[in-house]
Amino acid sequence: MRVYLDHAATTPLRSEAREAWLAAADEVGNASSVHGAGQRVRRLLEEAREQLAATVRCDPIEVVFTSGGTESINLALVGLWQARPAGTDRLVLPDGEHHATMETAEWLAADRGAVIAPVPLDTLGAVPVPAFAEALPGAALATALIGNNEVGTLNDAAALAAAAAEAGTALHLDAVGAAGVVPVDFRGWRAGASGAGGLVALSVSGHKIGAPVGTGLLVVSRHARLAPLFHGGGQQRGLRPGTQDVPGAVALAAAMTAAETDREVEAARLVALRERLADGIRLALPAAQVLGDPVRRLPGNMHVLFPDAAGETLLFLLDVAGIDVSTGSACQAGVTEPSHVVRALGRSERDARSVLRITLGRTSTDADVDAVLAALPGAYERAVASGARSGGGS
Numbered sequence: 001m002r003v004y005l006d007h008a009a010t011t012p013l014r015s016e017a018r019e020a021w022l023a024a025a026d027e028v029g030n031a032s033s034v035h036g037a038g039q040r041v042r043r044l045l046e047e048a049r050e051q052l053a054a055t056v057r058c059d060p061i062e063v064v065f066t067s068g069g070t071e072s073i074n075l076a077l078v079g080l081w082q083a084r085p086a087g088t089d090r091l092v093l094p095d096g097e098h099h100a101t102m103e104t105a106e107w108l109a110a111d112r113g114a115v116i117a118p119v120p121l122d123t124l125g126a127v128p129v130p131a132f133a134e135a136l137p138g139a140a141l142a143t144a145l146i147g148n149n150e151v152g153t154l155n156d157a158a159a160l161a162a163a164a165a166e167a168g169t170a171l172h173l174d175a176v177g178a179a180g181v182v183p184v185d186f187r188g189w190r191a192g193a194s195g196a197g198g199l200v201a202l203s204v205s206g207h208k209i210g211a212p213v214g215t216g217l218l219v220v221s222r223h224a225r226l227a228p229l230f231h232g233g234g235q236q237r238g239l240r241p242g243t244q245d246v247p248g249a250v251a252l253a254a255a256m257t258a259a260e261t262d263r264e265v266e267a268a269r270l271v272a273l274r275e276r277l278a279d280g281i282r283l284a285l286p287a288a289q290v291l292g293d294p295v296r297r298l299p300g301n302m303h304v305l306f307p308d309a310a311g312e313t314l315l316f317l318l319d320v321a322g323i324d325v326s327t328g329s330a331c332q333a334g335v336t337e338p339s340h341v342v343r344a345l346g347r348s349e350r351d352a353r354s355v356l357r358i359t360l361g362r363t364s365t366d367a368d369v370d371a372v373l374a375a376l377p378g379a380y381e382r383a384v385a386s387g388a389r390s391g392g393g394s
Helices: 015-025 036-056 069-082 099-112 129-135 157-167 186-190 246-284 311-320 340-344 366-389
Strands: 063-066 090-094 115-119 141-145 170-174 198-205 216-220 301-305 355-359
Touching (some): 036 063, 063 069, 063 246, 069 099, 069 141, 069 198, 069 216, 090 129, 099 115, 099 141, 129 141, 141 157, 157 170, 157 186, 157 198, 186 198, 246 366, 311 355, 311 366
Parallel strands (some): 090 115, 090 141, 141 170, 170 198
Antiparallel strands (some): 198 216, 301 355
């Protein structure tokens, strides 16, 4: 039986989400239709919207359903850019963001004339609030992760949002790795903002929390200036028009509600498992280094540097042993490259090629941790030897 420890890439479908999806899929009707069948489906959709608003603490009208994190991020960044105030062209972009954010920003720079204003991370992988705040005045928009998807470090979302509110700059927060795992409070973080400045958008992906792949949402403040990516139909305030996926929305709401209900207890359980794993790795492999903030991090995230061993070699050896981990983000279409996040911590390219991301989730057990601790020493020895034979190309 395989050991799955790549929950940051995707996590198993929750039974609550599966059952909710199947029940909603039996209902026939288009939520935009005015007849009885359409209105029954519409009620399911709006109930799901209300449930989700409660979990991320926003108004139901601010929930815009999407196909997942990548679409939500694109809609936020491109939409905010297209509707930006005249005379602004800077996009505040911390180093170490997810590729969906980085590549959207790069496209805006290459195709739309955006000027990227980078913000370096600190050595633990956090966005320094003073540097972020300094870059905000006069910017068209800003974005930041709540929790880094590779090293797991949590940013001070409230402080970043407060800085954006003070500068009057529109802010998007990426909650893809954070929603259902740590508290998310859109309304609270927006406090003190006025008009289209401050926190105005927040992205969530369904399959990271046990909803079906292809579900997600973007919270869009009713005060935001945001242009749609496409047009036709006028659904969802015209921001994401088209026939809405009611079963997907219902399943997403079920998954998010279940995750939020269990969040505190599950977080404590995952932290205990993570620390047992970290202690075991340090004992067995003293040269290994856990990267990221040791305390302010996503509960199930463990990101480890294994000196002199190629991460892809370690991944392969653990895969052969029946253990699924990763070297970083799963959004690079299987392409192995040095971790840009590790480089953003001030580490070398060699270090950036020598890391593993081990992420636990609700199906993770003590037996899974035992399996990793049993397999790692041998895998590390073989990976180091492999690198030595190939001339140290790790």
